[in-house]
Amino acid sequence: MGAPLFVNMEETISIILFGIGFTMLLLHRNLIKKIMGMNIMDTAVYLFLAVKGYINGRMVPIVVDGIQDVSAYINPVPSGLVLTGIVVSVSTTALMLALTIRLYERYGSLDLDEILIRMKEEERP
Amino acid sequence: MSRIRDNYENSRCLKIKKWIDGEVDLLASGVEIEAPEEAKEAALPESDLPNPAWQPGMRRPKAAKRRRRNRDGRDIRYFRRIYQLMSVFLCLAIIFILLWTVSYLPAFGNAGNPDNNEVSARYIESGLQETGAVNIVTGMILDYRAFDTFGESCVLFIASCCVLVLLRIDAADGDARARKRLREADDRVFEPKNDVILQRCACVMVPLIMVFGIYIILNGHLSPGGGFSGGAVLGSGLILYLNAFGFKETERFFTEKVYRRVTLSALTFYCLAKSYSFFTGANHLHSGIPLGTPGAILSSGLILPLNICVGLVVACTMYAFYTLFRKGGM
Numbered sequence: 001m002g003a004p005l006f007v008n009m010e011e012t013i014s015i016i017l018f019g020i021g022f023t024m025l026l027l028h029r030n031l032i033k034k035i036m037g038m039n040i041m042d043t044a045v046y047l048f049l050a051v052k053g054y055i056n057g058r059m060v061p062i063v064v065d066g067i068q069d070v071s072a073y074i075n076p077v078p079s080g081l082v083l084t085g086i087v088v089s090v091s092t093t094a095l096m097l098a099l100t101i102r103l104y105e106r107y108g109s110l111d112l113d114e115i116l117i118r119m120k121e122e123e124r125p
Numbered sequence: 126m127s128r129i130r131d132n133y134e135n136s137r138c139l140k141i142k143k144w145i146d147g148e149v150d151l152l153a154s155g156v157e158i159e160a161p162e163e164a165k166e167a168a169l170p171e172s173d174l175p176n177p178a179w180q181p182g183m184r185r186p187k188a189a190k191r192r193r194r195n196r197d198g199r200d201i202r203y204f205r206r207i208y209q210l211m212s213v214f215l216c217l218a219i220i221f222i223l224l225w226t227v228s229y230l231p232a233f234g235n236a237g238n239p240d241n242n243e244v245s246a247r248y249i250e251s252g253l254q255e256t257g258a259v260n261i262v263t264g265m266i267l268d269y270r271a272f273d274t275f276g277e278s279c280v281l282f283i284a285s286c287c288v289l290v291l292l293r294i295d296a297a298d299g300d301a302r303a304r305k306r307l308r309e310a311d312d313r314v315f316e317p318k319n320d321v322i323l324q325r326c327a328c329v330m331v332p333l334i335m336v337f338g339i340y341i342i343l344n345g346h347l348s349p350g351g352g353f354s355g356g357a358v359l360g361s362g363l364i365l366y367l368n369a370f371g372f373k374e375t376e377r378f379f380t381e382k383v384y385r386r387v388t389l390s391a392l393t394f395y396c397l398a399k400s401y402s403f404f405t406g407a408n409h410l411h412s413g414i415p416l417g418t419p420g421a422i423l424s425s426g427l428i429l430p431l432n433i434c435v436g437l438v439v440a441c442t443m444y445a446f447y448t449l450f451r452k453g454g455m
Binding site (some may be wrong): 004005007008009010011012015019023026027046049052053055056057058060061062063064068069070071072073075076077078079080083084086088089090091092094095097098099103106121124 | 209213215216217219220223224227228229230232233234235236238240241244245246248249250251252253259260261262265266270273277280281283284285287289294321341348349353419446449450
């Protein structure tokens with residue numbers, strides 16, 4: 001297991017980044033830090049996709065000098081997927097931050113447990 | 126007999142059973158585990174505690190609740206410890222499983238990897254002839270997969286709409302609290318009037334940033350870039366201008382009405398331009414728009430106008446996010 005992991009070092013790093021983001025998502029109670037963890041997970045996914053599209057010793061997929069050989073360029077498909085991912089990540093981050101602001105205005109706390117307690121207290125007669 | 130019953134009711138077993146049944150929530154009985162000043166306060170008689178109206182950022186002091194909290198504090202501590210242990214274990218398990226999968230993936234950067242299949246070969250070999258774009262990625266996302274990009278623009282637009290719904294402060298429906306929030310959020314009162322350093326820097330930087338953003342958008346089919354990155358650059362230029370000169374100057378040319386019109390017309394043009402195949406229902410329909418010489422700025426058919434549309438939507442959305450988060454309106 002060790003040698004293939006070292007050969008696929010970029011994928012390994014992206015998996016570890018993903019794990020760090022997921023751990024932040026679970027262990028932190030602060031909503032802002034949860035959103036940061038989510039963004040780290042997004043970044044790990046971009047890294048993984050970009051790595052999957054790369055081919056050693058080839059150029060960016062922009063046609064120069066009329067060369068249209070497959071063996072000259074890297075894979076253009078993952079680049080487009082990363083673009084989609086970035087846009088969706090920006091949108092969801094903005095939405096989550098707006099929701100966090102509303103929650104803070106309503107309950108006066110960024111701590112998720114604190115917010116849940118306040119909700120339960122308000123439900124009680 | 127009753128003593129045994131009491132023991133059972135106080136035992137951890139019943140509590141866990143109740144918790145599993147969902148009758149009590151351990152979290153509901155308090156979150157602070159050991160706060161020394163809180164323990165001191167709990168020793169005070171109840172009448173000494175102030176009882177103000179609840180406001181954001183203030184805890185409701187209740188002596189009875191605090192007593193119960195002290196009793197259940199140990200359970201919560203156990204629960205939290207178990208939760209942390211379980212989540213660390215879960216994360217390590219996920220990382221281990223994913224790393225195990227990575228060790229079976231094909232080697233990095235190898236041309237024979239299964240993702241370098243006939244799809245990307247087709248894009249590279251005939252992308253220039255079919256779309257007219259020198260940048261193959263732009264040709265891919267704005268011609269072959271143009272509906273995907275349309276969806277992305279709509280996602281951005283819908284996200285800004287949702288943020289508008291969530292953060293908008295409306296003075297019209299206003300009770301006193303809404304008006305107070307409006308006054309607090311309206312930082313035109315507080316923003317620096319004449320920050321000379323920022324204004325001089327912005328005088329130099331904003332035109333450069335704008336020109337750079339327009340360059341990226343217009344050259345999206347010739348060089349790295351395109352609507353999304355150029356739009357983000359344009360939006361950051363607008364935000365810098367807003368920070369330097371304030372809302373009064375910005376609202377001479379960019380209000381909510383302008384935002385609505387620009388975004389809607391860009392999205393509508395995109396939709397109409399790319400949905401001709403829906404209306405005609407043809408598979409091998411030729412668009413009739415000349416592709417031009419590859420490498421010229423006016424080439425590659427619809428890609429340039431579509432890039433401009435996407436750039437406008439992205440720039441407006443970035444600016445809208447900033448103003449909404451800053452003062453709850455545009």
